Amino acid sequence: MKPLVIAIDYSPAGRNAAEYGVQLAKQLQMPVFLFHSYALPVLSGESVAVPVSPEEIEQSQAEAIRDEAGRLEKKYGVKIATGQSMGFAAEEIGEFAKAHSAGLIVAGMQHPNTAGKILGSVTTALIGEAEFPVLVVPENATFAAPKNILFATDLKTNSEWKELDFLKELNAKQGVQIHIVNAVSKDHVPDQAESIEGIHLENKVKEISHDWYFPENDHLPEAIAETAVKVKAEWIAVVHHRLPVMKQVFHRSSAKKLAFNLTLPMLALPEKHAGILG
Amino acid sequence: MKRSIATGMQEYSKLNPVELKEVIVSKFHETIRDTIGMAETQLAAAGKIEKTEEVEVVMNFLEKLKHSFEQHAMREERLLFPLLSLESREEAIREIEEIGTFISELKKEHENMERELDLIKMATNNYQCDPMASPSHKLAYAHLNDVGQDFRRMFFIEEEFLFPRILRFNLKKQK
Numbered sequence: 001m002k003p004l005v006i007a008i009d010y011s012p013a014g015r016n017a018a019e020y021g022v023q024l025a026k027q028l029q030m031p032v033f034l035f036h037s038y039a040l041p042v043l044s045g046e047s048v049a050v051p052v053s054p055e056e057i058e059q060s061q062a063e064a065i066r067d068e069a070g071r072l073e074k075k076y077g078v079k080i081a082t083g084q085s086m087g088f089a090a091e092e093i094g095e096f097a098k099a100h101s102a103g104l105i106v107a108g109m110q111h112p113n114t115a116g117k118i119l120g121s122v123t124t125a126l127i128g129e130a131e132f133p134v135l136v137v138p139e140n141a142t143f144a145a146p147k148n149i150l151f152a153t154d155l156k157t158n159s160e161w162k163e164l165d166f167l168k169e170l171n172a173k174q175g176v177q178i179h180i181v182n183a184v185s186k187d188h189v190p191d192q193a194e195s196i197e198g199i200h201l202e203n204k205v206k207e208i209s210h211d212w213y214f215p216e217n218d219h220l221p222e223a224i225a226e227t228a229v230k231v232k233a234e235w236i237a238v239v240h241h242r243l244p245v246m247k248q249v250f251h252r253s254s255a256k257k258l259a260f261n262l263t264l265p266m267l268a269l270p271e272k273h274a275g276i277l278g
Numbered sequence: 279m280k281r282s283i284a285t286g287m288q289e290y291s292k293l294n295p296v297e298l299k300e301v302i303v304s305k306f307h308e309t310i311r312d313t314i315g316m317a318e319t320q321l322a323a324a325g326k327i328e329k330t331e332e333v334e335v336v337m338n339f340l341e342k343l344k345h346s347f348e349q350h351a352m353r354e355e356r357l358l359f360p361l362l363s364l365e366s367r368e369e370a371i372r373e374i375e376e377i378g379t380f381i382s383e384l385k386k387e388h389e390n391m392e393r394e395l396d397l398i399k400m401a402t403n404n405y406q407c408d409p410m411a412s413p414s415h416k417l418a419y420a421h422l423n424d425v426g427q428d429f430r431r432m433f434f435i436e437e438e439f440l441f442p443r444i445l446r447f448n449l450k451k452q453k
Contacts, residue, residue: 191360
């Protein structure tokens with residue numbers, strides 16, 4: 001089984017993602033890594049701070065992550081390996097995941113009321129670069145084993161729907177029910193390419209239990225959110241190029257309008273990857 | 279009656295795929311949706327008056343059939359039928375290697391819905407209810423009888439006329 005890599009930054013969202021990720025790893029029986037990336041502090045000429053050597057910083061980071069791992073191990077009874085490195089977070093996380101042939105990366109998502117942002121720059125960059133599925137966990141999410149995943153699609157793909165492979169594995173190994181939503185505006189006329197890709201997609205998932213939804217709504221994020229509520233989805237899955245729409249699903253204005261539950265993790269699927277769960 | 283059915287079928291055989299699609303959507307999909315809705319309403323009313331297990335069982339079976347039908351109709355209306363409306367539909371259909379598989383799946387869904395209809399027919403004792411049953415109960419069973427017939431007609435038209443036409447476009451590529 002491939003490992004699950006949790007990217008932690010010690011913020012409330014990051015810590016919550018770690019709690020979620022460890023429980024998920026236990027559920028999926030995946031080995032788990034807790035990983036932290038840090039940058040060297042830059043001191044100005046007028047700073048009165050005592051300079052700290054890179055070695056001391058590295059040691060202190062290693063201790064911090066081992067402490068956090070130890071706390072989580074004790075709480076959930078799961079063995080957790082750790083890693084840390086200095087550099088740009090998204091790149092370092094990606095490199096670490098590649099080096100350990102990760103099956104899934106878990107990262108945190110700030111609550112929209114906190115800073116008005118939903119996905120931080122690191123998580124956004126991570127999703128953009130990742131060759132792995134990235135599960136983005138909201139700050140207030142509590143763990144629930146996924147039983148229903150809503151895949152939001154615009155019926156466009158660059159990879160013959162290989163992005164569905166992870167979902168098919170979850171269905172095969174965990175009995176997760178897949179729901180597919182293609183939300184369109186009210187005056188939308190399906191074009192040939194969409195119909196053809198829709199048929200390809202249907203054939204890709206024909207052996208697994210799945211449902212389709214085609215809501216017509218000029219506000220696409222609202223349609224996706226409503227469908228997520230309808231099917232009682234624990235996760236919403238998207239391909240990377242749908243990320244801008246998904247950010248709107250979680251934006252405070254959409255969520256308020258719908259009384260939408262903002263605690264739904266989002267699974268960003270890369271357009272091509274190797275087998276995930278191993 | 280036999281003559282009008284034969285005439286009806288002859289008429290269908292003359293329709294092109296777009297016209298067949300229009301028939302399926304307007305005469306069957308929409309009608310079936312409406313009739314199922316009416317049956318549900320009457321069953322709910324009957325359930326309040328009579329509180330019998332039979333009505334509850336029939337409602338459960340109808341709920342399953344409704345879900346199966348909606349999934350089937352959505353896939354046809356949103357994935358398959360748009361291809362038929364295009365100027366270049368033959369070319370579009372030829373491009374899809376899996377069209378045969380997709381249509382096989384649609385036919386399997388017909389079989390599943392047939393089984394669900396059979397369950398409703400059994401549970402309703404062939405759509406016959408007690409003479410002392412409420413008017414809602416009787417009306418519900420009449421609607422279920424109608425919708426069963428509509429379903430079977432729709433399956434026949436799709437499998438005898440529409441699907442073979444579509445598959446013929448695809449076979450042209452293989453030749």
